[in-house]
Amino acid sequence: MRRIVVLSTGGTIATRQDAHGTRLAADPADALLERLPRPPGVPVETRDVFCLGSYLLTPADMREVAVAAHEALADESVRGVVVTHGTDSLEETAYLLDLFHADPRPVVFTGAMRPADAPDGDGPRNLADALAVANAARARDLGVLISFDGRIYPARGTRKTHTVAPAAFAAPDGGPLGRVADGDVEITAAPLRPKPLDLAAFRPEAPERIRTDIVAVYPGCDIRALRAVADAGARAVVLEATGAGNANPQVAAEVARLVASGVVVALSTRVHAGPVAAVYGNGGGADLVRAGAIPTGTLRPSQARVLLTALLGCYGDPARVRTALRTALESAPESAPETPSERNQHG
Numbered sequence: 001m002r003r004i005v006v007l008s009t010g011g012t013i014a015t016r017q018d019a020h021g022t023r024l025a026a027d028p029a030d031a032l033l034e035r036l037p038r039p040p041g042v043p044v045e046t047r048d049v050f051c052l053g054s055y056l057l058t059p060a061d062m063r064e065v066a067v068a069a070h071e072a073l074a075d076e077s078v079r080g081v082v083v084t085h086g087t088d089s090l091e092e093t094a095y096l097l098d099l100f101h102a103d104p105r106p107v108v109f110t111g112a113m114r115p116a117d118a119p120d121g122d123g124p125r126n127l128a129d130a131l132a133v134a135n136a137a138r139a140r141d142l143g144v145l146i147s148f149d150g151r152i153y154p155a156r157g158t159r160k161t162h163t164v165a166p167a168a169f170a171a172p173d174g175g176p177l178g179r180v181a182d183g184d185v186e187i188t189a190a191p192l193r194p195k196p197l198d199l200a201a202f203r204p205e206a207p208e209r210i211r212t213d214i215v216a217v218y219p220g221c222d223i224r225a226l227r228a229v230a231d232a233g234a235r236a237v238v239l240e241a242t243g244a245g246n247a248n249p250q251v252a253a254e255v256a257r258l259v260a261s262g263v264v265v266a267l268s269t270r271v272h273a274g275p276v277a278a279v280y281g282n283g284g285g286a287d288l289v290r291a292g293a294i295p296t297g298t299l300r301p302s303q304a305r306v307l308l309t310a311l312l313g314c315y316g317d318p319a320r321v322r323t324a325l326r327t328a329l330e331s332a333p334e335s336a337p338e339t340p341s342e343r344n345q346h347g
């Protein structure tokens with residue numbers, strides 16, 4: 001009998017309040033399944049990977065989730081995997097898994113904005129929806145997905161865009177791939193994905209080897225934060241620049257110095273949507289790119305950092321990481337209308 005594996009990792013979907021009213025992740029996967037609004041319609045097997053707020057996760061924890069998903073998919077009778085996860089860093093773990101996902105079967109992330117002990121929790125419905133997506137034939141070949149508040153998103157390019165609302169996720173540059181409601185799964189687009197990386201080559205156990213920092217750029221900023229992360233041993237830096245990817249002449253000069261010393265510098269932006277464009281001088285994007293920064297297209301700092309972490313973990317050598325980064329970024333996500341809606345087949 002074909003089945004779905006649910007990997008639980010904590011987050012608000014598994015959270016209860018303690019005596020002081022502080023939210024702490026507590027519930028195992030079996031407890032989440034007990035609250036489903038409708039039967040899953042497919043046998044479900046559970047595994048508790050860990051039970052943590054996702055703001056605590058390290059690259060090694062994220063790799064553990066990737067290994068657990070790979071182990072689950074090693075069994076051919078598994079139809080798909082659902083990962084329950086905190087929403088704060090869901091975009092990071094989902095994208096990391098996507099970078100290493102070479103299987104047609106879906107891995108579907110979900111979570112909740114309201115805790116497990118809330119009377120109007122969104123977790124049970126989100127989990128029921130994620131199970132329906134993981135069980136849907138049309139969800140195959142789309143890579144790692146995020147199912148949240150009735151929408152289905154690709155891992156890449158999707159971000160948490162609201163701190164408290166149940167519709168907490170969006171894909172500002174491509175939109176959702178489809179929708180899910182009451183077991184009906186509709187897919188209308190497919191993401192373009194780069195060639196998957198080899199998970200066996202990814203070794204985050206040595207944090208100094210993969211250290212990637214995000215440095216914010218803002219009007220009037222100096223280079224002390226950039227110097228500090230370089231002194232701390234950063235192997236890569238993501239600049240969270242202004243506008244289409246601009247900084248100032250001081251930052252551009254420091255970027256040139258960092259690149260010459262073997263640090264990989266990626267150029268992203270703090271703006272919600274749109275690609276990085278290297279068009280301005282005076283320390284703007286054109287100067288930063290001339291200094292050796294690599295523009296990240298529509299990839300925002302959180303996921304650019306994951307990509308660099310993965311590439312550093314796989315390759316180490318900065319020249320190889322730079323080449324692999326450009327290749328991965330060239331496979332920019334595109335959404336193309338594709339398939340009609342599908343009534344999800346249970347059982």
Ligand SMILES: NC(=O)C[C@H](N)C(=O)O
Nearest residue numbers: 011012053054086087088
């Ligand atoms: N809604 C959530 O899951 C947020 C929580 N702080 C977490 O990421 O674990």
